[in-house]
Amino acid sequence: MKTLIQKVEPDVNQSFACRVYETPNFETNWHKHPEYELITILKGHGTALIGDHVCDYKVHDVFFIAGNLPHWFRKNHPQMSCSVLVVHFTEDCWGPAFLQMPEMKTIQTLLQKNNGILLQKRLKKEILPLMQELHVARGLEKLLLLIKGLQTIGTSNQYKLLTEDFHDPAVAVNPAIEKIIDYSFKHFLEPVTLEEIAEVANMTIPTFSRFFKKNIKKTYFDFIRDLRISHACKLLTSTSKPILEICYESGYKSWAHFSKQFKEVKEQTPSQFRKQFM
Structure with a gap:
């Protein structure tokens, strides 16, 4: 799978x-960049x-x-207004030797992991108020706040590991993957067949199945399952619907089928999942 390479320019004088x-x-779009990303949601879902x-x-x-x-963040409704606060930085933005200092061991270890965490x-x-401070700070204060935030994350275990050692060999744009993901986000609540999604990708079914499994590390139907269970979790925690x-x-x-797949993904029943949020 080939992925959009996004270019991130540093702020002026930073x-x-x-x-x-x-x-x-x-x-x-489905994209990546060499910069690490610390992102908080200000508005929308x-x-x-x-x-x-x-x-x-x-x-x-x-x-x-x-x-x-x-990664790819997609809002639930086309008319919804969303905003995020994002910090982008490279591993060597402080210079090549900075992370080699003994005092930076915690941050160095954090950055060596190819993880996504919540x-x-x-x-x-x-971290939330620190990011707000970082946004308005300037000069050395801004840099020190970033170091403080990374040190705080690196010394904590209060996060959920989302993905670990995910390798994406792609280096350019492939319109097929954008079509697949966009179509899936729009139609995952409907019955979707391999014939249908393979046609969207302009591939044969065997080619599509190999393409998707090789690059997303799961089958297409496991991907659809995850979208549906994620939607169910949102309804379980934000509504009182049966x-x-x-x-x-x-x-x-x-x-x-729903109960079985929910347990596969969340390792608990839907009622247990809802109860822990009550």
């Missing part, structure tokens, strides 16, 4: 970038695809995404 992106500039992981995002969520890890609990509460109704609204026609 070695890294810290910016707010709003609709329509918030919406991105939707579905994120980070490496091979599908999850929902909402206001105040904070993600840390390794350099060259492909910050949780006290860690998220610490679980059976949520089953049908998440693209399933069989309670047994």
Whole structure:
């Protein structure tokens, strides 16, 4: 799979970038960049695809995404207004020797992991105001806040690991993958056949199946399953709808099938998942 390579320019008189992106500039294609990304959601909600992981995002969520890890944030409704605060920085933005200092060991270890993580609990509460400070700071203060934030993340275990050691060999744009993901996000609540999605990609079914599995690290139907379960989780935690109704609204026609796939993804039943958020 070939991925859009996004070029990120540092802020003027800074070695890294810290910016707010709003609709329509918030919406991105499936892309990657060598810069590490620390991103918090300021407004809106939707579905994120980070490496091979599908999850929902909402206001105040904070993600840390390794350099060259492909990702895509897609809002739930076309008319929704979204905005995010994003910090982009490279591993050597401080100079080649800075991370070799003994005091930087924690940050060096954090950056060596090819992970995508979702910050949780006290860690998220610490990083959210720090990012707001970082956005308005200038000069040395801005750099020190970034170092402090990375040190805080590196010494904590209060995060959810989304993807680990995801390797994407692509270096350019392939329109097929954008079509596949875009079509899937729009139609995952409907019955989707391999014939249908292979036609979208302009491939034969065997070619499409190999293409998708090789690059997303899962089958296409596992990908659709993850989109549907993510949608069900959003309904379970944001509404009081009966679980059976949520089953049908998440693209399933069989309670047994929904229950089985929910357990496969979340390692608990839908009722247990809802109960932990009550």
